[in-house]
């Protein structure tokens with residue numbers, strides 16, 4: 001598979017990045033063994049970069065995938081910590097659970113933070129300190145905000161940005177797909193490495209997957225694209241698309257026929273409302289004492305699942 005320089009980081013990565021969120025406990029709930037096997041198959045097919053986060057619960061899956069693996073791999077994780085000490089504890093946990101001496105990229109996981117350079121200044125400072133200690137290779141920013149991507153272009157200490165972009169603009173909080181594309185191009189011009197998230201809007205654009213992926217792959221300044229994959233068929237289809245540009249029509253038609261949705265087990269909902277503010281897309285509300293989802297606004301990110309103390313929300 002084609003490899004690209006990730007901005008000025010010095011890292012060279014595959015254009016297809018394995019996004020591990022969907023296989024974890026917030027979504028499909030794969031066991032580490034099953035998830036590890038799928039990640040390993042992608043690594044052996046040429047994928048060299050894995051994306052995870054403190055929130056995703058997929059460190060065991062990655063560790064299983066890398067057991068005995070001698071190939072090249074770049075790992076990006078994220079901390080959603082509100083302060084420096086918590087961020088440090090998140091990075092230490094990643095190092096321990098992934099059994100690494102250094103995590104290649106740690107993002108300030110600021111999906112819903114309008115200005116992480118102000119609201120997460122302590123986190124970014126701590127991550128830079130840990131970079132100085134050799135525990136982090138590069139500090140990054142993951143965000144759904146155009147303004148944050150735009151601002152990152154003027155912050156050379158942020159070496160990698162992981163922005164939300166898809167052709168429908170779904171999930172972008174403060175602008176359109178064109179606005180985000182312009183902000184991405186500004187970052188790349190400044191030397192920032194860019195790998196995109198939510199090219200299929202969490203599955204909402206699955207019916208037009210090939211066209212939607214092509215839109216993000218061809219965007220100026222996007223070096224690589226993170227995609228969640230849940231089957232060998234998805235791995236094979238994406239590896240082929242990213243390696244040769246070829247698509248097996250029958251296989252893709254089958255994949256594009258798949259549908260995912262958010263499932264709230266209403267019977268067990270306590271009506272506490274904790275999930276409602278966890279959704280930056282305002283897709284959740286309480287109705288008659290239980291949480292309900294507006295499917296037209298939901299991008300299937302699964303973040304509300306992490307906020308539910310009853311563990312009754314899943315993307316399936």
Ligand code: SF4
Nearest residue numbers: 279298299301302304
């Ligand atoms: S309802 Fe949940 S899965 Fe859907 S966009 Fe909101 S946080 Fe994400």
Ligand code: SF4
Nearest residue numbers: 269270272273275308
């Ligand atoms: S957080 Fe869970 S229990 Fe609380 S309202 Fe939301 S779905 Fe129901």
